[in-house]
Amino acid sequence: MKLYQMVAKDVMRRKRRVAYAILGVVIGTMTVVAILTIAQAGQARIYGQLEKYGANLQVIPAIKSITMGLGDLSLGTVAVGENYIGQDKLPQIRQIADGEIKKALKIQTEGNIATIAPKLFISHEVKGTSVVFVGIEPEEEIKIKSWWQVKQGKYIENGKQALAGTMAAELLKLNIGDPVSLKGDEVTIAGILDETGSGDDYQIFVALSTLQKAFNKEGLITSIDIRALCNACPVEVIADAIHQNIAGVRAVAVKQVADTEMGMLEKINRFMLALAGVTLVVGGFGVANTLMTSIHERIKDIGIMRAVGASRNQIIKALIYEAIIIGVAGGILGYGVGTLLAYIIGPLIFEGTIATFVPQYFPVSLVLALFIATLATLYPAFRATQIRVADSFRSL
Amino acid sequence: MLDVRGVTKIYGQGSAAVKALNNVSFRVNKGDFVAIMGPSGSGKSTLLNIIGGLDRPTSGEVVLDGERIDNLDENALVGIRRGKISYVFQQYHLLPSLTALENVLLPLTFCGIHGKDGKALELLKKMGLGKRAWHKPSQLSGGEQQRVAIARALVNDPLLILADEPTGNVDRKTGREILDLFCQLNNEEGRGIIMVTHNPEAAERAAEIIMLQDGQIVDRIKHGGEDRNEFIR
Numbered sequence: 001m002k003l004y005q006m007v008a009k010d011v012m013r014r015k016r017r018v019a020y021a022i023l024g025v026v027i028g029t030m031t032v033v034a035i036l037t038i039a040q041a042g043q044a045r046i047y048g049q050l051e052k053y054g055a056n057l058q059v060i061p062a063i064k065s066i067t068m069g070l071g072d073l074s075l076g077t078v079a080v081g082e083n084y085i086g087q088d089k090l091p092q093i094r095q096i097a098d099g100e101i102k103k104a105l106k107i108q109t110e111g112n113i114a115t116i117a118p119k120l121f122i123s124h125e126v127k128g129t130s131v132v133f134v135g136i137e138p139e140e141e142i143k144i145k146s147w148w149q150v151k152q153g154k155y156i157e158n159g160k161q162a163l164a165g166t167m168a169a170e171l172l173k174l175n176i177g178d179p180v181s182l183k184g185d186e187v188t189i190a191g192i193l194d195e196t197g198s199g200d201d202y203q204i205f206v207a208l209s210t211l212q213k214a215f216n217k218e219g220l221i222t223s224i225d226i227r228a229l230c231n232a233c234p235v236e237v238i239a240d241a242i243h244q245n246i247a248g249v250r251a252v253a254v255k256q257v258a259d260t261e262m263g264m265l266e267k268i269n270r271f272m273l274a275l276a277g278v279t280l281v282v283g284g285f286g287v288a289n290t291l292m293t294s295i296h297e298r299i300k301d302i303g304i305m306r307a308v309g310a311s312r313n314q315i316i317k318a319l320i321y322e323a324i325i326i327g328v329a330g331g332i333l334g335y336g337v338g339t340l341l342a343y344i345i346g347p348l349i350f351e352g353t354i355a356t357f358v359p360q361y362f363p364v365s366l367v368l369a370l371f372i373a374t375l376a377t378l379y380p381a382f383r384a385t386q387i388r389v390a391d392s393f394r395s396l
Numbered sequence: 397m398l399d400v401r402g403v404t405k406i407y408g409q410g411s412a413a414v415k416a417l418n419n420v421s422f423r424v425n426k427g428d429f430v431a432i433m434g435p436s437g438s439g440k441s442t443l444l445n446i447i448g449g450l451d452r453p454t455s456g457e458v459v460l461d462g463e464r465i466d467n468l469d470e471n472a473l474v475g476i477r478r479g480k481i482s483y484v485f486q487q488y489h490l491l492p493s494l495t496a497l498e499n500v501l502l503p504l505t506f507c508g509i510h511g512k513d514g515k516a517l518e519l520l521k522k523m524g525l526g527k528r529a530w531h532k533p534s535q536l537s538g539g540e541q542q543r544v545a546i547a548r549a550l551v552n553d554p555l556l557i558l559a560d561e562p563t564g565n566v567d568r569k570t571g572r573e574i575l576d577l578f579c580q581l582n583n584e585e586g587r588g589i590i591m592v593t594h595n596p597e598a599a600e601r602a603a604e605i606i607m608l609q610d611g612q613i614v615d616r617i618k619h620g621g622e623d624r625n626e627f628i629r
Binding site for chain 1: 471482483487494498501503510
């Protein structure tokens with residue numbers, strides 16, 4: 001018979017007591033795993049939303065803005081007016097954006113990497129109501145606004161077509177096939193967008209060249225949206241390079257907004273981890289208490305072992321074997337229950353979040369559980385071996 | 397082999413101090429079967445614990461096999477318990493989670509000796525427990541448990557067996573059987589036994605009786621060999 005076999009038999013006999021100790025460990029590790037998993041899911045969700053921002057970077061003229069509106073509705077402001085960006089600057093902007101991304105990701109492919117979508121905003125009256133027309137390059141725009149869904153009709157295919165935002169279509173009573181006059185020119189409503197919850201709902205989209213021609217703005221654009229396609233892309237670096245190389249424009253990293261949000265998340269995470277730490281300490285005391293009682297109950301058994309030749313080290317070793325059993329069981333269960341908890345609670349904290357198994361938290365849970373169980377065992381184990389054998393029999 | 401020289405044990409301090417043993421000296425030779433007798437509180441168990449290194453004397457010396465053991469540290473005492481001395485207790489003191497066989501193997505486990513199941517089983521057979529080897533203590537009677545404890549005490553081939561009221565928890569008939577076993581071990585294998593008892597019938601079986609009262613030796617009675625051997629048959 002080996003020492004660990006003796007321990008295993010003892011653990012089997014005292015199932016309930018050992019289960020209590022495991023429960024204590026589970027409470028501690030479960031909390032940590034749940035919090036880490038929820039935080040992970042929240043982060044993933046924010047990254048997902050980041051994608052939805054579409055553009056990582058917006059290039060606008062250096063000055064001037066006007067208030068946008070549809071009828072009496074205020075729709076915020078947009079940079080517009082005499083200050084336009086020359087369309088001739090697009091190749092240069094593309095070169096800067098692609099160049100910086102290639103540098104950051106260390107890739108050397110030919111061709112375009114960033115999606116660059118130029119826009120022209122023009123306010124114009126339709127059926128007596130002022131509405132914002134947006135000139136877009138349809139193929140580029142849909143790449144950036146990947147969430148756009150055409151509710152009715154179809155997406156813009158040529159310069160004679162227009163796409164109406166859902167609210168614009170509703171307020172102006174526009175249907176598929178309706179003509180809309182743009183000064184001298186005329187376009188037909190080819191499609192109506194599904195609701196996006198953004199300013200897009202109140203706008204009418206036409207091909208950039210059509211709008212430029214109709215309003216005599218050839219070669220001019222109001223803003224450029226740039227999407228760098230990756231979270232690690234050096235958006236700030238691209239923005240800086242555009243600032244330095246191109247006069248008269250302002251580049252705004254939309255990611256800054258996301259960064260602020262990430263910063264918030266980081267703070268929440270730290271707070272939750274502190275909370276988990278406290279839970280862990282409380283759980284640790286619970287485990288220590290259970291184990292202290294459990295070891296105290298076995299003072300006589302420990303006395304017997306010593307009377308038949310066990311050394312102090314062997315007693316401590318046997319008790320640590322037990323701690324390992326408790327730790328491994330607690331770590332595995334803590335990981336499982338913690339993940340389940342994250343799955344249930346996650347959506348309540350970050351709306352729409354679905355927490356799933358995060359495999360790298362399994363070793364975290366295991367190590368944590370083993371650490372708690374061993375630490376909680378050491379002191380009572382050491383104490384137990386200090387009692388004289390004769391006293392350990394007398395105490396009962 | 398065992399020399400107890402002027403052993404005194406005082407529990408507590410100041411006015412609350414109790415003298416459990418008062419200047420006790422005696423000698424036990426190799427292969428002797430000695431009974432220590434006396435009324436409750438006379439210091440018998442204290443004396444046995446001190447001889448076995450389970451407790452320390454306040455003053456005096458205990459010399460076993462030429463080595464002073466009363467002042468040994470815990471690690472050195474482990475060495476004594478692993479080969480020279482083993483115990484049989486009134487309460488049997490078996491581990492409840494282990495079978496009879498595993499309990500017998502326990503001293504070897506702590507010595508790091510494995511694979512001696514045959515020897516342990518042999519000892520259990522000798523104790524008449526060959527068929528009960530895989531039972532847990534809770535499934536055994538008091539007498540059976542005590543015989544398992546005796547087998548456990550023998551597995552390490554000790555010089556000296558210390559028995560504290562080995563018949564105190566069993567009925568008279570079982571008590572006799574246990575004493576028969578002790579006599580047999582003493583006669584046939586020459587094992588030294590020191591047995592504490594307050595039962596005169598049990599004490600009669602030893603070759604020598606040391607009478608203890610209020611922590612002092614008040615009498616020593618030596619028996620001949622013949623009158624106790626007749627019990628074995």
